[in-house]
Amino acid sequence: MQVKDTAAIVTGGASGLGAATAAALAEQGARVFAFDLADSIATAPAVDGVQYVEVDVTDQAQVRQGVATAAGAGLPLRTVVNCAGIGPSMRVLGRKGPHDLDLYAKVVQINLVGSFNVLTLAADAMAGTEPLEDNARGVIINTASIAGYEGQIGQAAYASSKAGIIGLTLPAARDLAQHGIRVLTIAPGIVETPMLATVSEEFREGLAKGVPFPQRLARPDEYAQLALSLVDHDYLNGEVVRMDGALRMAPR
Numbered sequence: 441m442q443v444k445d446t447a448a449i450v451t452g453g454a455s456g457l458g459a460a461t462a463a464a465l466a467e468q469g470a471r472v473f474a475f476d477l478a479d480s481i482a483t484a485p486a487v488d489g490v491q492y493v494e495v496d497v498t499d500q501a502q503v504r505q506g507v508a509t510a511a512g513a514g515l516p517l518r519t520v521v522n523c524a525g526i527g528p529s530m531r532v533l534g535r536k537g538p539h540d541l542d543l544y545a546k547v548v549q550i551n552l553v554g555s556f557n558v559l560t561l562a563a564d565a566m567a568g569t570e571p572l573e574d575n576a577r578g579v580i581i582n583t584a585s586i587a588g589y590e591g592q593i594g595q596a597a598y599a600s601s602k603a604g605i606i607g608l609t610l611p612a613a614r615d616l617a618q619h620g621i622r623v624l625t626i627a628p629g630i631v632e633t634p635m636l637a638t639v640s641e642e643f644r645e646g647l648a649k650g651v652p653f654p655q656r657l658a659r660p661d662e663y664a665q666l667a668l669s670l671v672d673h674d675y676l677n678g679e680v681v682r683m684d685g686a687l688r689m690a691p692r
Contacts, residue, residue: 441576441671444469447515449507451475451497451558452524454484456633457583460660461521461667462490468668470519473510475503475558497524497554503561511565518569518578520562521667522555525583525601529594544597551601552608555582559612559623567619577620579671582609584627586682590689602627606680613678622677624670629684631658652686 448465452458453474462474466489475495476484484492495506511517526547532539559580566578584605591599605625613623630647648656666683670676 441518441572441579441674443519443668443671445515446470446518447510447513448472448519448521449475449510449517449558449562450521450523451495451554452480452522453490454480454492456523457628457631457660457663458521458523459484459487460664461523463487464661464664464668465519465521466490471513471515473506473513475506475524497522497558498549500557500561503557507558507561507565511568516569516578517562517565519671520558520566520578520580522558522580522582524554524558525551527598530597531594532596539596544600547597548601548604551598552604555605556608559608563616563619563621566621571620574674575620576622576674579622579624580612580616581667581670582623582625584625584680586627586629586684586687586689588627592689593692609680610678617677622674624676624678625680626663626666626670627680627682627684628663629658629682629687631660631663633660650687650690651684654685656685658683658685 443465448470450458450462450472453462454476462472466472466487472490474490474492478494481492493506493509495502530539569577571577582605585602587595587599588602588606609623609625616623
């Protein structure tokens with residue numbers, strides 16, 4: 441599926457994986473609507489073809505309005521990439537006691553429920569577009585993590601939310617098949633994003649040494665490259681693709 445002269449939505453589009461993906465889609469000729477929170481948008485770079493829209497992915501009304509903005513821009517909405525998410529760490533039972541339930545619920549609400557919220561409302565808009573070859577109407581790509589398979593110590597909430605994304609992939613693809621909408625998931629390994637900006641270079645080097653090959657951290661532009669490849673490949677559907685350099689996470 442070609443992205444030129446179509447509309448696209450990227451959540452978490454003001455930084456990290458989302459910003460790289462939004463820029464890559466715009467470079468290919470899409471008009472991109474980057475959903476993010478106000479604080480993130482305030483520091484986001486200006487990119488030709490990318491329009492920032494203040495949207496909390498957990499708020500159904502805000503997502504509905506954001507999708508309406510993208511779908512009403514005069515171009516068919518064909519692509520959605522869900523990158524919005526958070527990744528705090530806490531043990532199930534730590535020195536300060538049991539895992540905070542509110543924090544667990546917040547992680548699942550943003551990472552999993554937020555992705556589902558955008559997926560369902562965007563699919564509703566896509567279903568009303570004119571079909572292409574093979575009755576295709578669009579593609580939705582969610583972001584999981586290899587933590588959804590091999591969660592580390594302190595990742596109970598994060599791993600649960602990402603495992604939910606993995607489990608959502610196939611049934612969502614089957615549900616939306618009748619509408620010509622594909623659903624795919626990317627499960628990145630360790631990516632050089634703002635989440636790692638606060639750690640030392642020594643710590644990042646240690647993380648990189650655990651990757652079999654290439655023995656380095658992944659780059660956001662590599663995630664964007666993979667997302668565009670999935671959009672382009674019309675026969676890929678209901679699949680989770682690991683982007684991790686063959687890394688399998690150790691307990692810590």
